[in-house]
Every structure is written in C-alpha cells, then in structure tokens.
Amino acid sequence: MAQHAGYSRWCYNWGLSLWNAAYKYGYKPNILKLREVFTNHTKPLYPWMKNLSSKVYQYAFRSLGEAFKRFFQGLGKYPRFKKKGKHDSFTIDNCGKPIELNGWSHKLPFIGIVKTYEPIEATTKKVTISRQAGDWYLSCSYELNPTITPKKTDVVGVDLGVKTLATLSDGKVFESLRSYHKFEAKLSRMQYLNRHKEIGSANWKKAQGKIARLHRKVANIRQDALHKLTTYLAKNHGRVVIEDLNVRGMLANHKLAKSIADQGFYEFRRQLEYKTHWYGSELAIVDRFFPSSKICSNCGHVQDMPLSLRTYNCKKCGISIDRDLNASINLKNAVGLTVNACGRSAADSSG
Ligand SMILES: [Zn+2]
Structure with a gap:
C-alpha cells in the first residue's frame, strides 16, 4: 500500500511539473495530453511501475485535473506538490466490476486481502486507501436507501x-x-x-x-x-x-x-x-x-x-x-x- 501511495504521489507530482513546464513554454496543458505523454514516453522508462496497479496513475491524474478545475473556478489554491508522508493515498477500482466489501476481511483488486478493524458492508466501484498517523484507512462511496424515521x-x-x-x-x-x-x-x-x-x-x-x-x-x-x-x-x-x-x-x-x-x-x-x-x-x-x-x-x-x-x-x-x-x-x-x-x-x- 505504501508503494502504491508512493506511485500515486510520483504521478501527481510528475503531472504537475509537466503541466507547469508546458504552461511556461506557451502550451495549453490538459490531463488527457499528460496521460498520453506518461503512458507512451515516461512509464516505459520506469520498470518498477509495471509491478503496481495502473489504476493508480489514472486516478492520480484525474485528481490533479480536479485540483486544476477547482483552481480555475476560484474554489481552490494552485495545486502543490505532494510530500511523502503527508496525506499519502491512492485510489483503485476493479476495472468496472463492483468491489464487494463484506465483514472484516476484504479482497481488494491488486492489493489482495486486507483486514479492517470494523466490519464493512458495501458494494462500491472504487476505494481510496490513505495513511493517517501510521494507520491505513479505506474509504469508498456506496448507495444507501434513505430510511424515513418517525418524527417526534x-x-x-x-x-x-x-x-x-x-x-x-x-x-x-x-x-x-x-x-x-x-x-x-x-x-x-x-x-x-x-x-x-x-x-x-x-x-x-x-x-x-x-x-x-x-x-x-x-x-x-x-x-x-x-x-x-x-x-x-x-x-x-x-x-x-x-x-x-x-x-x-x-x-x-x-x-x-x-x-x-x-x-x-x-x-x-x-x-x-x-x-x-x-x-x-x-x-x-x-x-x-x-x-x-x-x-x-x-x-x-x-x-x-x-x-x-x-x-x-x-x-x-x-x-x-x-x-x-x-x-x-x-x-x-x-x-x-x-x-x-x-x-x-x-x-x-x-x-
Ligand atoms: Zn419580550
């Protein structure tokens, strides 16, 4: 998980520095172009990336794109480089198939079996795994049917x-x-x-x-x-x-x-x-x-x-x-x- 979080940070920072450079030389960068450069020219240079889930870089670029979108809408600051050990996280999915979380033990795509401190019951499309103060956290979104309660x-x-x-x-x-x-x-x-x-x-x-x-x-x-x-x-x-x-x-x-x-x-x-x-x-x-x-x-x-x-x-x-x-x-x-x-x-x- 630490390797995947590192991979995610590497891609985010790589994307950000390329974005900055492209902008400096008068190009109009976007996430699709960044991804293209990454998969065709950069990824082949780093063999260690082959051993990690390719979902990680896709979501890292997506989150960089969202950070720029928030910046252009005036909702956020200009994206900054991520530092190791601060908000380490990565997102993976199951190539379109649902991920079933059931009980205390979960089979996550690419990562394998992880155990959680609390049981989780959810069907989800993607999970984000993050590290906070030395512990790993799993977060996901899932559909919940509203239950209308009687009102006092x-x-x-x-x-x-x-x-x-x-x-x-x-x-x-x-x-x-x-x-x-x-x-x-x-x-x-x-x-x-x-x-x-x-x-x-x-x-x-x-x-x-x-x-x-x-x-x-x-x-x-x-x-x-x-x-x-x-x-x-x-x-x-x-x-x-x-x-x-x-x-x-x-x-x-x-x-x-x-x-x-x-x-x-x-x-x-x-x-x-x-x-x-x-x-x-x-x-x-x-x-x-x-x-x-x-x-x-x-x-x-x-x-x-x-x-x-x-x-x-x-x-x-x-x-x-x-x-x-x-x-x-x-x-x-x-x-x-x-x-x-x-x-x-x-x-x-x-x-
Ligand atoms: Zn009165």
Missing part, C-alpha cells in the same frame, strides 16, 4: 454557539467538547517540547508520530460530536431550521474565530444537508441578516444584544431567557424567511 417534533430551531455546541428550541443543549480542549492543550505542549529536536532524527520522528496521532484523535472527537448532533436533528425533527452563518465575516473577528472554526459550521451544514435527505426531513436556512439573537422570542420586541450578554432580558415584556435558547426559538418561528437548502442525492454521500 415538527420544527426545531438550532442555534450554534461558542460556549455550547448547539442549543435547540425545545431547550435541549449539546455541550461543547471539553475533552477536545484537554487534548489540544496536550498537543501544544508536545509541539513545544519538540521544538529543539533535530529535524529528521529518530527522536523527532517518534515525537512527530505522537503528535500526528493526537491530531487525529482531536479530529475524531470533533467529527463524532458533530455526527451525533446532526443525526439526532435529522432523525427526530420534520424540519430543521438553522442560520446561514456568514462564517467568513465572523472569522475576521479573531476572538470568535477559533471556536467557530473548531466547531465546524460548514461541516455541520454539509452533514445536515445529506442527513435530512436520508431520514426524510427538511433543512431550512434562515437568511444571515435575520436578527435571531436580537428579537424577543416571547413578544417580538427587538433590542441590541452585545455578545457579552448571555441572557436576553426583554425591555418590553420582561421575560428573561438564555441568549442561545432565545435565538433558537426565533429560528424555529422564522417561517417565511427561510430558503430551502439544496438537496443531495443519497448516492453521492460517502460512507
């Missing part, structure tokens, strides 16, 4: 917070992830202790491995909490109302930036989009100019609410209510101000 509540408003992960209009609160902050402190300490080690030395490598595994742990804890929240919302509510957050504007505010980036608002919305589709509910997005935190959810009065105020004390009707709960109730009631999120087909969702 018709409409729920969700306010994503800084202090808490989320507050629901029925009063339920999803707490912020403390354990995550604990690991984060450990992480910055390890990075600090590692600062004087000679780069590339055995001790440095050992410490880097530890740091990478901790990074993965932090990312997994965060992913897990978000998945639990979005699954709960989509499974139990007919309509989930959230705010269209102007994340870019908020990220400019440095105080807020960290916790917002931490809790992954984009990822929250992305998960809700496909999960509401899976479980037969609806996602509604409220316009970002809707003043969800300034309105009184009891009488409709509007007053300023500086971020430091954690409680909404209405100057008109006198109600005293938690800031986030007030906002989530306003979102729930914001009928007519919502735009429906675009749906995603279940087949697109990767498992």
